[in-house]
Amino acid sequence: MKSSSAHALPEGFIPVMLTPFSDSGAVDYKGLARLTDYYMQAGSAGLFANCLSSEMYELTDQERLAITKQVVDQTNGQIPVVATGTLGGTIAQQADFVKKIYDTGVQAVIVITSQIAQENESDAIFIERMHELMNLTPDIPLGFYECPVPYKRLINTSILAELLPSKRLIYHKDTCLDETEVKRRLAVAQGYNFGLYDAYMVNAVSSLRAGAAGLSCIQGNIYPELIVWICKYFNDASKQEAVEKVQQFFTDSMEVVHSAYPTIAKYSLQKRGFPISTYTRRKIDPLTQDLKEKMDDLLITIDNLHNDLGIKPVYQPVFA
Template sequence: MTSTTTSLPQGFIPVMLTPFLESGEVDYDGLKTLTEFYLNAGSAGLFANCLSSEMYELSEQERIDVTKTVVDQVAGRVPVVATGTFGGTITEQAEFVKRIYATGVEAVIIISSLIVKENESDAIFQRNAKELISLTNDIPLGFYECPVPYKRLIPVKVLKELVETGRVIYHKDTCLDYEEVKRRIQVAEGYQFGLYDAYMVNAVSSLKAGAAGLSCIQGNIYPELIAWICKYFNDADRQGDVKKVQQFFVDSMDIVHSAYPTIAKYSLQKRGFPILTYTRREVEELTKELKNEMDQLLITVEKLQNELGITSNFTEYLVK
């Protein structure tokens, strides 16, 4: 069956951060400003209420409020997706999917490791996923192979059957395997489905293989470069620049994953963006050494963006 669901746009769909006040409360005004930042950087869509958003550290109501704030701020300019499964029975998860969908998102994302236990089989995963699909009416869905609580990769054969329901339009891929990415894209051909790779080592190769775009944590540090690669990866006249940006992604892998998401908030601060480094997650300390490494990385980012003709001016889009 071919889906009548609208597919998401091709390009960069960032996994959004959540800004907090010094009190530890969600900074909703800051979230509106941050939303504009992603849009101005060239995002084709937004993934709210995800792991980078500290979704597990948000209350149930905060998950709803964060998602609704982003949807309202975007006001239809790009589609928004958001996580809708946080454990419990499949019936309970289906009910929260409906609540998240009611905020106005384009699709609700299912965490692959929350609908089945780690020691349970792919057959049980497939059964539970299909039950969840059947309990959520015609809501467009997506899957995210989130590393927390554990990483559950979806076998190609299972993914094919889920896509064939016509309900699955987004997949945040974390398999880290270019050949597997190609197989996943191939089994979904003909459906309104997009694979968005999270692994920037394979950014260009995945895009050239037919990935719809990229959904990566690097987009919280240098989103303009992620949007740029999504636009120019196949441009014959820019292949030298494409190789240079791809190599930069490889070279900066370690630092962007250190003390995350604190380091991402720090990097935005250093670029002049109004955000605190406060996080509710327990992560490694953002040491002086890590700060120095990020400072140097941001100098490289600025130089690279200048070479590519990318400009970014925070003051243009700050929410008044």
């Protein structure tokens, strides 16, 4: 096991990575290599592998480790990688997999908050089990993901105040959807190498202005260049009109990007000329013709925004 390196993650966009599959359902490792390159070329500050967008619950342990190891090896230290390490079982079993994920070379292992305590269990139990997990995984940098599956367990400021002094927590994928709560969390995290990365794009600019380290959202699998742009220019006085325009676009496109996800993200990549199958292991709503047409329209809007902002995307939309 490599030694601990609980340094802060870089500011900016950390995408939640997709897993490409072949049409037969096998992991497409060559496609994963292309996708990793794409995220990096788009300007990502880091990568979140083996997450919900990666269909982590539908992967085997061997696939989870292989996917994470490939991404770490490919990035080769250019940008940091984090990956999920808690996917169910006893705390001891989860601690064992945390160690295995960390041994792939990730900078931090992400804890799915709803895997530590059941929905009807108290915050005190959650804190007790987190201390147990930390004791079983000494010196491993950790992060939180308020994942909606199996249920969403939010990490309030009292929990953060209890656990941050360990200096083990460096990443938080925030899904509280509440800009006031985000500010409270950032306030209690002052002085720690703890980065809050908001997943809720309606609050993208407000969270960044409040001090969030960046964004970690599914939209980055559809228009990553715009997420990178907003992380760079959200506070640029000369670009505030454009910032407001992009923020409004994020808000307006919420419904479409969340429909039939992650299939719709893979479809959007196809339409941008990226070679990927739309095969998805997760059981989700179908990608209907109506949704395809809405995504086609959205891609035209994205292309127009790119032109307006002077962004040269890695892949251009391709329409028959």
